[in-house]
Amino acid sequence: MIYFDNAASTKPHKEAVLALNKVLTESYANPSSLHRGGIEAEKIINSAKKTILSRLPSGGRLIFTSGGTESNNLALFGLREPKDYRQRKIITTTIEHPSVSEPLTELEMHGVTGDTHTSVLRLTPEKGQSFEDRIISAVDQDVFLISVMAVNNETGFIIDTPKIYEAVKQRFPSCIVHTDAAQAFMKIPVDGDLISLSAHKIHGVKGAGGLYMRENVRMAPRIRGGGQQDGLRSGTEPTELIAAFGAAVGNFTYEHKHFTELSERLTQLLENFDGVNYRLNSRNSLPSIINFSVKGVKSEILLHYLAENDIFVSSGSACARSNRSKSLLAFGVSEKDVDSSLRLSFSNENTTDEVEKFAAILKAGIERFRR
DSSP: OEEOBTTTOOOOOHHHHHHHHHHHHHOOSOTTOSSHHHHHHHHHHHHHHHHHHTTSOSSEEEEEESSHHHHHHHHHHSBOOOSSTTOOEEEEETTOOHHHHHHHHHHHHHOSSSSSOOEEEEEOOOTTSOHHHHHHHTOOTTEEEEEEESBOTTTOBBOOHHHHHHHHHHHOTTOEEEEEOTTTTTTSOOOOSEEEEEGGGTTOOTTOEEEEEETTOOBOOSSOSSOTGGGTSOSOOOHHHHHHHHHHHHHOOOOHHHHHHHHHHHHHHHTTSTTEEHHHHOOSBOTTEEEEEETTSOHHHHHHHHHHTTEEOBSSOGGGTTSOOHHHHHTTOOHHHHHTEEEEEOOTTOOHHHHHHHHHHHHHHHHHHOO
16 A cells, blocks of 8 residues: 555554553543542643643643644634724635634634624735745734644645744734644644644544643633633543654654655656646645646546555545635636646655656556546
8 A cells, every 4th residue: 555645644653552552551540530540641641741842832831632623723713802802803824724714714704702893814825925924014903813824734835934923923912823733743843822733644643633822822711611621621631642642743753855855756757747737736845745736637536546556645635525625726726727636745654666656557547547
C-alpha cells in the first residue's frame, strides 16, 4: 500500500500507540477521582499537556478537545463579547476549513451575542502580493477577531501567523488572533491568542485535539457539566487519547528536506505529463502537500483507479467530500480543474520509490481514461 493522504490523517506513531495501550490497561481511572488511580491519570494528562505546551508560545494554557473542529468552534463561539460595542468586525480568509468558515457565517448572521450585528471580511490570496500584509492592513479599531489557518489543508499554502500576530498586537493589542494550526503545528512556527490543534494530523490518535489560549483571553464554556478543565470544557478527559497526543508530539519530526525531495521528484515527473497543472494549485506551500489537476479526467475516477492499485490519495478536504473545493476556487483554479484535482500529502515514511510508482500508475490511468 502507498499512503499519500497524510493531510487527512496520519498513521499513529508507535510511541503514541504504546502510550494509548498503557493507559487503557493500567491507568484507566477517571482523572477527576480522588483515589490513587485518579491522581495517576491526572498526572498523565498534566505530563502530556506540558509536552504539548513546550511546542507552543509561552504564557498560555491548553484545553483538550475532541479535535480540530471542536477547537475551532470553541475558539470562535466561546469568545466573550468585546467590551467596546463598536467592535463587531471579524477578518478571515476565503480558504478556511469548514470548521472555521461555517461558525463565522453563523456569527455573521446572528452576531456575537445573538442580538447584535457582526460583519465578516473574507480576504482572498492573490498572486504577487503578500497575503499577510493584506490581512494586517485590513485591521482597524473595529476589528475584534482575526481567524486564519496557518497551512491550507488542500494546497499546503502557508500563512505567516507570527508575522500577523506581532503586527496586529503592536497596533491593536485588544484584537484577538485565532490560528487554525491543525496542518501547521510542529511543522512551521505558529502564533496567536488562540491556536487550534489536532492530534491525528501529527501521528496521534483520532478523537483528541486542543485549544491553546493565552492567559488574557476571556472564554465562555460551550460544554457545561462537571466543570473539568477550568470549567471551559466539561466532561471526563480521555486520558488514553491525551497520552497518545503527548507521545506523538514528543516523537514528531518534520523532515523538511525529505519532503522537499519527494515533492521535487513528483513535480519533475509531472512535467512530462500532458495536461497536468501541478504549478497551478500549489504555491508558497508546505512541501509535504501537493495539489494538481489532471485535465480531462475527473478526480473521482482517478481516486478509484489508484485505490484499485493500493494507492491512496485525496481529491481535497476529507471534511468536504461531495462538495466542490471553495479553497481551490479562491486560489483561482477553474471549476473544471477543481473537479479533476488530486491532493498528495506525505509522511516521513514515504519514499521516492513510492512517488515514482505512483507517477507510473497515474500516467497509465490518464491514458486509459482520457480516450
